[in-house]
Amino acid sequence: MNPLVLAARESGNVLRSFWRNRSAAFFTILLPVMFLVLFGAINRDGTVQLAPGGPQIGYTTFFAPGMLAMAIMAGTFVALVIGLTVMRDNGQLKRLRGTPLPPWAFFSGQVVSRLVLVVVEAVLVLGLGRLLFKVSLPPTVAGWATFALVALLGAATFTALGVAFTRLVANADSAPALANAAYLPLLFLSGAWFPISGLPHWLASVAGDFPLAPMLDGLRQALIFGHGLGTIWPDIWKLLAWLAVGLLVALRTFRWERAA
Amino acid sequence: MLRTPKAPPSVRSGRDGPAIQARGLGMRYGDREVLCGIDLEVPHGMVVGFLGPNGAGKTTTVEILEGYRRRTAGEASVLGMDPAGGGPELRERIGIVLQETGHNPELTVRETVRQFTGYYRRPRPVDEVIGLVGLQEAAGRRVRALSGGQRRRLDVGLALVGDPELVFLDEPTTGFDPAARRQAWEVIAGLRELGKTVLLTTHYMDEAQALADRVAIIADGRIVAEGTPAQLAAAQHATRIRFSLPAGAGSADLPRVAGQVAVRGRTVELSTDDPTLDLLALCGWAAGRGAALGGLTVTRPSLEDIYLTLTSDKEVAA
Numbered sequence: 412m413n414p415l416v417l418a419a420r421e422s423g424n425v426l427r428s429f430w431r432n433r434s435a436a437f438f439t440i441l442l443p444v445m446f447l448v449l450f451g452a453i454n455r456d457g458t459v460q461l462a463p464g465g466p467q468i469g470y471t472t473f474f475a476p477g478m479l480a481m482a483i484m485a486g487t488f489v490a491l492v493i494g495l496t497v498m499r500d501n502g503q504l505k506r507l508r509g510t511p512l513p514p515w516a517f518f519s520g521q522v523v524s525r526l527v528l529v530v531v532e533a534v535l536v537l538g539l540g541r542l543l544f545k546v547s548l549p550p551t552v553a554g555w556a557t558f559a560l561v562a563l564l565g566a567a568t569f570t571a572l573g574v575a576f577t578r579l580v581a582n583a584d585s586a587p588a589l590a591n592a593a594y595l596p597l598l599f600l601s602g603a604w605f606p607i608s609g610l611p612h613w614l615a616s617v618a619g620d621f622p623l624a625p626m627l628d629g630l631r632q633a634l635i636f637g638h639g640l641g642t643i644w645p646d647i648w649k650l651l652a653w654l655a656v657g658l659l660v661a662l663r664t665f666r667w668e669r670a671a
Numbered sequence: 672m673l674r675t676p677k678a679p680p681s682v683r684s685g686r687d688g689p690a691i692q693a694r695g696l697g698m699r700y701g702d703r704e705v706l707c708g709i710d711l712e713v714p715h716g717m718v719v720g721f722l723g724p725n726g727a728g729k730t731t732t733v734e735i736l737e738g739y740r741r742r743t744a745g746e747a748s749v750l751g752m753d754p755a756g757g758g759p760e761l762r763e764r765i766g767i768v769l770q771e772t773g774h775n776p777e778l779t780v781r782e783t784v785r786q787f788t789g790y791y792r793r794p795r796p797v798d799e800v801i802g803l804v805g806l807q808e809a810a811g812r813r814v815r816a817l818s819g820g821q822r823r824r825l826d827v828g829l830a831l832v833g834d835p836e837l838v839f840l841d842e843p844t845t846g847f848d849p850a851a852r853r854q855a856w857e858v859i860a861g862l863r864e865l866g867k868t869v870l871l872t873t874h875y876m877d878e879a880q881a882l883a884d885r886v887a888i889i890a891d892g893r894i895v896a897e898g899t900p901a902q903l904a905a906a907q908h909a910t911r912i913r914f915s916l917p918a919g920a921g922s923a924d925l926p927r928v929a930g931q932v933a934v935r936g937r938t939v940e941l942s943t944d945d946p947t948l949d950l951l952a953l954c955g956w957a958a959g960r961g962a963a964l965g966g967l968t969v970t971r972p973s974l975e976d977i978y979l980t981l982t983s984d985k986e987v988a989a
Contacts, residue, residue, distance in 0.1 A: 420789045428777035431813075501773025506829070509737060509767040511759040512790040668739070 414516065421520020426527060439486040439528065443478040444535050450474055450604075451544045459606045461631065468635055471544035475536055476630040477603035482532040483566050484594055484623060487525045491573030492580060492590040495521075500583040504667045522570050529566045547635055554637030561629035561643070564650050568622050571657030578664040597623045622653040689714045690750060690837050690868040691736060697744025698731050698892075705731050707892045708745065713885075715836075718862070718869040720879030723889035724982050729872045730770065730841060732889065736870070737767050737839055750837060763792060766830030766838040770845070776815035780806050780825060783814060784832060791833035803865075804828040804858050820851030827858055838862055841872045856881055876975040890982040903977055910946040911970045912953070914939055917962030926956040 430436055450470075457470035498504045507517060540546030549555045576593070580586045598604065600618035607615055618624055625646035632638040632646075640647065691713035698706035706728045713719045723729045734740045736747060738754040738761060747754055752761045774783060784801060788794035795803075801810050804824040809817060817825065823843060830838055843859065844852045859882050862869050873879055879886050880900050888896040888903075896903055909930070915937050916922070922934040930943025943949045946969060957964050 417789060420786070424775075424778070424782075424786050427782070428775050431777035498773070502769055502771055503773050503775070505739070506767070506769055506772050508739070509762060509765075509769070510787065510790040510833070511762045511792075513759065 414513075417512070417516040418519035418523060421516055422522075422524035422527065423520075425520055425524035429524070429528070435490070439482065439490060440532060440535070442485070443482040443532065444539060446481075447471075447475060447478045447536060447540060448543065451540070455544065460608065461606065461635075463608050469544070469547070471540060472547045472635060473606070473631070474604070475540040475544075475546045476627060476634050479533055479536045479562065480565070480601075480623060480627045480630060481598055481603050482536070483529055483562065483626070484569050484598070486528050486532065487566050487569040488573040488576070489587075489590045489594050490525070491521065491570060492576050493583070493586045495574065495577045496580045496583040496586040499577065499666060500669045502668075508667045518574070521574075522567065525570055526563060526566055529562055533562055549634055549637050551637035551639075553639035554633045557639050557643065558630060558633035560640075561626060561633060561646065561650070564647065564654070565622070565626035565629075568626075568650050568654040568657060571654055571661055572622070573657075574665060575657045575660035578660070578666065582669065597621055600624075601627055603627060620649070622650055625649040688748070688751070690717075691748070691870060693732075693736065693745065693747045695745035696732060696735060696742055696747055698728070698735065698740070699743045705892050706735075706742075709889070709892075709894055711887055711894065713837075713868060713870055715868050716863075716866055717884045718859075718871060718882055720883030720886040721870060721872045721889065722874060722876065722879055722886060722978060724874060727889045727982070728892045729874075729889055733839055733841055733870065733872055737765065738762070763833060764836050766833060766835035768826050768830045768838070768840045768843060770841045772826055774814040774822065774825065777813060779811055779813055780817070781810045783825065784828060787829050787832040793834060794832050795834045800828045800832055803831055803861065805854070818851075820847060820854060823847070823851070823855060824858055827855075831862075835867070837868045837870070839870050839872075842874070843871070844873070844875070844878060852878075876973070876978045888978060888981055895981045896977070904972065909942045909944060909972065911972070912941040912943065912946060912949065912968070913970075914953070914967040915965035917957055917960060917965070920960065920962070926952045928952050 429439075451474065454470045454474075458467040459470055459473050460467060461473070495504070508514075537546065537548065541548060549558050573590075576590070577586075580589050597618065600607065600610065600614065601621065601623040603623070607618070610618070629643045629646040629650070632643045636642075689712045691711065693709055693711040696706055696709035696711070697704070709728070709732055711721075711732070721729055721733065731740065735742045736749050736754050738749075738757050741755050749757065749761060750764050754761060778786065780801065781797060784797050788797055788800075798807075798810075801807055804827050806821060806824055806828065809821055814822065814825065827840070827843065830840075840859065844855045847855065856878070859869065859871065869882075871879070871883060883900065885899055886897070886903060887894055912930070916934070916939060922932075922939070925932060925939065928941060928943065928949040929945045930941045930949050933940045933942075941949060941953075950969070953964060
């Protein structure tokens with residue numbers, strides 16, 4: 412079996428069942444868009460500063476990448492932690508392990524399908540943001556390329572971390588709570604919703620070490636100022652480091668069966 | 672409904688030796704020894720029933736043979752390969768039906784089967800698999816809408832997608848109502864007609880009796896009996912004769928018989944290797960007294976009895 416065909420089929424299967432499970436599709440795709448429209452409408456003319464002393468930018472231009480980042484983390488990390496522990500607990504993973512399907516093909520299917528969803532989400536958020544609130548788009552080609560790179564690298568990182576995180580989840584029942592315990596605080600502390608200039612310095616710097624903050628920063632720098640890799644390389648390095656950690660832990664500790 | 676296999680198993684397996692051979696299989700978790708030297712042989716084309724109470728080591732044994740677990744002692748060969756290192760090559764040629772397995776609830780039966788056909792080099796056609804397990808009617812339905820029995824048949828179907836030579840079935844009918852059980856049995860009996868070798872784990876003796884050519888009974892990590900169902904029954908050949916003492920007769924009045932007599936209240940139970948002569952003696956005795964042997968029954972031990980005897984002995988020993 413051609414490896415590419417195998418991976419493509421696996422991702423097709425994931426996507427097909429994703430769209431059929433309405434509530435999951437809603438949570439992943441529509442919730443961020445809904446928030447964008449809602450908060451955008453409430454705060455249409457507001458402005459914020461990314462950093463103290465920085466230029467004033469439109470709130471929706473600040474908020475749109477936040478919602479994209481939220482969608483990326485929900486669609487990769489949260490969805491995988493819940494989805495994989497369910498599959499682990501009910502024996503689906505064990506059954507797959509009993510077929511000749513190579514593990515890398517299974518995981519490629521998981522990753523590629525999530526990346527496809529990220530692209531869909533990015534188009535929706537930027538398109539609607541532009542249409543309704545005149546959200547600014549990357550002013551340069553380098554900005555566009557950087558934006559795409561950060562979004563995909565972030566998605567890959569949160570995919571790897573999601574797989575790795577399943578090792579900490581004892582059973583599928585506790586998966587949503589544990590995933591959200593990581594996801595929701597990070598969303599706020601990393602500044603997906605509001606500028607975090609008011610946070611105590613130590614807290615902001617702790618939050619900044621987690622992968623959501625560099626992804627957000629990279630997305631905003633590219634989207635708002637058209638900055639390229641030359642400017643945001645610290646963000647890229649942080650994401651790459653987390654990606655490496657996630658991959659290493661995932662490869663070493665992933666369990667195909669529920670604990671006895 | 673059943674088709675002949677595309678190629679006789681002998682062509683593909685190069686059948687030197689049995690499909691499964693295990694010698695002295697041992698498994699130890701820390702200080703706890705859960706398998707103590709299992710010997711098991713499953714010849715090609717046979718359905719072998721593997722019986723034992725919960726916790727006896729059935730699933731552990733089977734999971735070692737399937738390649739899920741690594742044995743801590745002994746030798747094992749599955750289709751000529753060591754299951755501990757068989758990898759995709761072995762999984763290409765075996766089919767596994769696990770004890771309880773979930774499905775992707777959003778896919779239809781046909782989509783689920785089609786997904787699995789992508790995993791094998793020489794898959795059976797999708798509709799053929801669906802036909803083999805009798806799910807034609809449900810082929811277009813989402814898995815979430817299937818009954819428990821239908822899901823179990825889908826499990827069997829998914830194990831057959833790769834057209835395996837050897838199929839592992841782990842408690843395929845546990846928790847089924849009698850009708851679903853019969854249907855599952857038909858599907859399993861169909862596997863034999865396809866020329867598959869089957870290792871069937873169960874704790875129902877009647878299931879083994881109905882489906883298996885040979886039976887191995889495991890208790891407390893050891894094989895305690897092995898053979899055809901008829902051999903197992905013959906190994907413990909005592910026939911039981913039971914009746915009520917006629918009015919006016921005491922246990923001291925009973926005639927001399929070859930078997931062992933036990934009297935409980937008015938009930939006499941006789942365990943004998945020579946039921947014909949003993950019955951003759953008893954009937955003559957009763958007729959001589961002008962009485963009848965009330966509630967007379969003559970029973971051969973069922974496999975169930977043998978199984979219970981063998982496995983309860985072990986529990987006491989442990």
